[in-house]
Amino acid sequence: MTMERLQKILAQAGVASRRKCEELILAGKVEVNGEVVTTLGTKADPDADEITVSGRAIKAQKKLYLMFNKPKGVITSATDPEGRKVVTDYIKGIKERVYPVGRLDYDSEGLLLLTNDGDLAQKMTHPSHHVPKTYLATVEGIPHGDSLEKLRRGIQLEDGMTAPADLDYYDVDQEKKQATIRITIYEGKNRQVRRMFDAISHPVKRLKRISMGNLYLQNLKRGLFRHLTANEVNELKQLADKKNLMDKKNDES
Incomplete structure (x- = not known):
């Protein structure tokens, strides 16, 4: 008998x-052997206990890891009550249920990871850390070097100071009076890149994520997805485990 926390089994x-599984438990949508469970930390045996979510029995699924090039104007969600396009509308031919890891806002585009591996998703989106994410941000005007230096050092936003970022000029268009900046951040505040450039008075006109951890968008066309290779999955898991181990050591020190 292998007893594990219920939220881990669901994930x-x-x-x-x-x-999200914790939220489902707290909402009373999970039953174990016919009894509603609302206490986080409750353990069960996935091989022996009957576990249901909203009346549907769970079963083990083949783990899937997909890279998707999200177009602008698509919601980073599996469903939308307003009927707008969501990322899973583009994932055709996949029987297993997958969900996005992290978010790209409605007006942003680029690399998005989708999976049904709840453990990996939890590690990659834990508030204490995030894997590096690189964007191409096309902004109004051409930021001076001292403005970019503020972002490199970290800049004060309404929800706190940002961590230092890596930045360099990707393209400068004097005629259109705009610049494209390659920026790498190491955290995941809401609409962070847009707010960082707002803070130096250079609003973002277009934002595209081109890499995430060891994953690179490269030539994947907008609106299409592909399966990650076995090497990409292993490297991503190693990166997530390494960063979680570092966070744990820091918490204990």
Whole structure:
């Protein structure tokens, strides 16, 4: 008998991320052997206990890891009550349920990871850290070097100081009076890149994520997806595990 925390069992079965699974438990939507469970930390045996979510029995799923090139004007969600396009509308031919890891806002585009591996999703989106994410930000005007230096050092936003970022000029268009900046951040505040450039008075006109951890968008066309290779999955897991181990050591020190 292998007893595991209920939210971990649900996440491993591809129900949702571990955080979302905790919300489902607290909302009373999870039953174990016919009894509603609302206490986080409750353990069960996935091989022996009957576990249901909203009346549907869970079962182990093949783990899937997909890279998707999200177009602008698409919601980073599996569903939308307003009927707008969502990322899963583009994931055709996949029977397993997958969900996005992290977010790209409605007006942004580029690399998005989708998976049914709840453990990996939880590690990659934990508030204490995030894997490096690189964007091409086309902004109004041409920021001077001292403005970019503020972003390199970290800049004060309404929800706190940002961590230092890596930046360099990708393209400068004097005629259109705009510049494209390659920026890498190491955290995941809401609409962070847009707010960082707002803070130096150079609003973002277009934002595209081109890499995330060891994953690179490269030539994947907008609106299409591909499966990650075995090497990409292993490297991503190693990166997530390494950063979680570092966070744990820092918490204990």
